[in-house]
Amino acid sequence: MPASSPLYLQSSVSALRGVGPALVQRLQRMDIWRVQDVLFHLPSRYQDRRHILPIGTLLPEQEGAVLGEITHVEHLRGRRDQWLVTLSDGTGQLYIRLFHMLAPMRAQWQKGRRLWCFGETRAGYQGLEMVHPEWQMADQPQFQAPTHLTPFYPSTQGITQAQWRRWVAQALTLVDQLPDYLAKYLGPAWPPLGEGLRLLHESAEEVPTPAHPAWQRLALEELLANHLAIRSARTASDETGAPVIKASGRLWLAFLKQLPFAPTAAQQRVIAEINQNMAQARPMRRLLQGDVGSGKTLVAAAAALTAVEQNYQVALMAPTEILAEQLHDRFVEWLTPLGIQVGFLVGGLGQKARREVLENLHQQRLQIIVGTQALFQDDVKFAGLGLVIIDEQHRFGVDQRRQLLEKGTIPHLLVMTATPIPRTLAMTVHADLDLSIIDALPPGRRPVETLVVADTRRAELMTRMQHRLAEGDQIYWVCPLIEESEILALQAAETSYADLQAALPEVAIALVHGRLPAAEKARVMADFKAGKTRILVATTVIEVGVDVPNASLMVIEHAERMGLAQLHQLRGRVGRGQRQSSCVLLYHPPLGEKARARLQVMRDSRDGFVIARKDLELRGPGEYLGTRQTGLLQMRVADMMRDEALLAELPRLAAQLLHENPEAVQALIQRWLGNRLDYSQVG
Numbered sequence: 001m002p003a004s005s006p007l008y009l010q011s012s013v014s015a016l017r018g019v020g021p022a023l024v025q026r027l028q029r030m031d032i033w034r035v036q037d038v039l040f041h042l043p044s045r046y047q048d049r050r051h052i053l054p055i056g057t058l059l060p061e062q063e064g065a066v067l068g069e070i071t072h073v074e075h076l077r078g079r080r081d082q083w084l085v086t087l088s089d090g091t092g093q094l095y096i097r098l099f100h101m102l103a104p105m106r107a108q109w110q111k112g113r114r115l116w117c118f119g120e121t122r123a124g125y126q127g128l129e130m131v132h133p134e135w136q137m138a139d140q141p142q143f144q145a146p147t148h149l150t151p152f153y154p155s156t157q158g159i160t161q162a163q164w165r166r167w168v169a170q171a172l173t174l175v176d177q178l179p180d181y182l183a184k185y186l187g188p189a190w191p192p193l194g195e196g197l198r199l200l201h202e203s204a205e206e207v208p209t210p211a212h213p214a215w216q217r218l219a220l221e222e223l224l225a226n227h228l229a230i231r232s233a234r235t236a237s238d239e240t241g242a243p244v245i246k247a248s249g250r251l252w253l254a255f256l257k258q259l260p261f262a263p264t265a266a267q268q269r270v271i272a273e274i275n276q277n278m279a280q281a282r283p284m285r286r287l288l289q290g291d292v293g294s295g296k297t298l299v300a301a302a303a304a305l306t307a308v309e310q311n312y313q314v315a316l317m318a319p320t321e322i323l324a325e326q327l328h329d330r331f332v333e334w335l336t337p338l339g340i341q342v343g344f345l346v347g348g349l350g351q352k353a354r355r356e357v358l359e360n361l362h363q364q365r366l367q368i369i370v371g372t373q374a375l376f377q378d379d380v381k382f383a384g385l386g387l388v389i390i391d392e393q394h395r396f397g398v399d400q401r402r403q404l405l406e407k408g409t410i411p412h413l414l415v416m417t418a419t420p421i422p423r424t425l426a427m428t429v430h431a432d433l434d435l436s437i438i439d440a441l442p443p444g445r446r447p448v449e450t451l452v453v454a455d456t457r458r459a460e461l462m463t464r465m466q467h468r469l470a471e472g473d474q475i476y477w478v479c480p481l482i483e484e485s486e487i488l489a490l491q492a493a494e495t496s497y498a499d500l501q502a503a504l505p506e507v508a509i510a511l512v513h514g515r516l517p518a519a520e521k522a523r524v525m526a527d528f529k530a531g532k533t534r535i536l537v538a539t540t541v542i543e544v545g546v547d548v549p550n551a552s553l554m555v556i557e558h559a560e561r562m563g564l565a566q567l568h569q570l571r572g573r574v575g576r577g578q579r580q581s582s583c584v585l586l587y588h589p590p591l592g593e594k595a596r597a598r599l600q601v602m603r604d605s606r607d608g609f610v611i612a613r614k615d616l617e618l619r620g621p622g623e624y625l626g627t628r629q630t631g632l633l634q635m636r637v638a639d640m641m642r643d644e645a646l647l648a649e650l651p652r653l654a655a656q657l658l659h660e661n662p663e664a665v666q667a668l669i670q671r672w673l674g675n676r677l678d679y680s681q682v683g
């Protein structure tokens, strides 16, 4: 082997031992280009493989190591071969399910052998099981149970955890060379930057917690990097002018006359904030936040009317075709009586129809266009785009948002989200976005009654459903994504669909899932909306934004596997009309402790903010890192809600750095935001 050349933080990852050309490409796809980027690729959690857990004490969804004797090996032949291995340790039995078993492994996995394995338990049909755990035969001399915590890195296909650990170890030898731009501005109580990175990569004994000063040091720098990125983008966009749109309110008043309800005070307030914003040449960058069902669509319509009255076009984007279609229908229903033409553009549109829409848009025969990502394509040209509205922005790539904004001169931008972010946090971190909050639900809403029910009680549930159906109500039946596999989710949904059809043969039931062709999806949703189908079985495609006020019961299968934010979103699909609605959270017993606590939060609370806070509290150590953040910003170590106290430091640090060390500003942004095109570059 040739002598390895010296390694630098700025060296390409190819300089790391064990990284060949194919791996370089894979790493680059994860936005890891240089050795320094490996240092900032932080573990998403830690595995504790040190302690052997008695099998009898295991709960579902528990990760851990067990050691026992193989008492049975069964080869299950079927569409797909499987092996079911029984492991016993005197306290209980655990099944190990394997979908492939190569000959050398088969030779070892014999009855009577002692086996150590590490994995996550799940409730299987026969009892607790682990699927493809990591393993070692424990009755041979080379067996060694791990003595340290094991960091677990976010990865991609073709990169193993062992590889990450080797690369990180190499990069860590350079950690002290990393420039610490903040040291001189922070008091002596703050540990150096490198300590934070060591803490996260090297913790051997205890899972690090966010309260640790070294962690806080990293979080502070990450928040600052985001803050700086946003600040610099905002300065750039401030210099360029957006159209000054001042409407008389003529269209809005005409619209109100035909609306069957009156806007709430909260809606009126945010509409006024938006109108004021659009009347300025400084481009609007406004985040409209409102809990599920708070009536954001009406606010979007009001903003659109302001632009249309002054002859500007409006683009309205939704994250999925179903939602785009629904928004389109709503806008057509509301606005065509006022003589406004609303177009629709999604990927699945035929060539001819598409050309026609584009032509109409370009000639300004369409004032409003509703669609999905398809609105970004190069050939989509506007005559005068004045306002862009994005629904549930976090589903959109930042890049796409930028592309759309490039289509107008500098259009105003309104982003709608149901994700709760406290005002103070949003103001500090999203320095570029102004915030409007709809803080009250429309009147007459009755809180959704939430029940937590074991899935062994399906018979009772069927009776409840029959009652509802007899009263003319409609029902959602949701099957969540299992193990992040769309195919498994689909199988589960198909099974539930068949079961429901068998149990309620006289009822019209439909199935909708992510793999249906767009037109088919649209048809199924339209039928449900029109009341032609009474039960809609769905994978979580209905999660965001579907509005069918007549649906008053939602059943969520395997609710114990879902996150709180997702459950809250889903539940928000019912309780949108005047009638008393219910949400049944079905779980598969036995229930793990954490899952029980999560479901209890759902039963006790209906407020998105409260639920988000509880979610934070319920995350155990090791679940803090790499968790999906509240939509807008995805951070690695910081959490806006948890690290609220750090935000106070940001303006001072930012001002000092910008003044004294502008190069450091760019370096920090690069370090934390990397080459990702961040939304801060928008506009």
Ligand SMILES: Nc1ncnc2c1ncn2[C@@H]1O[C@H](COP(=O)(O)OP(=O)(O)OP(=O)(O)O)[C@@H](O)[C@H]1O
Residues within 6 Å of the ligand: 261, 262, 263, 264, 267, 290, 291, 292, 293, 294, 295, 296, 297, 298, 417, 418, 442, 443, 544, 545, 546, 547, 549, 572, 573, 576
């Ligand atoms: N002021 C109001 N009075 C009565 N009903 C209203 C009012 N505003 C909106 N609604 C109705 O409330 C329902 C929910 O509104 P909308 O779909 O806009 O919610 P949303 O904020 O987009 O929620 P989500 O984030 O869940 O999609 C709709 O059926 C809408 O017609």
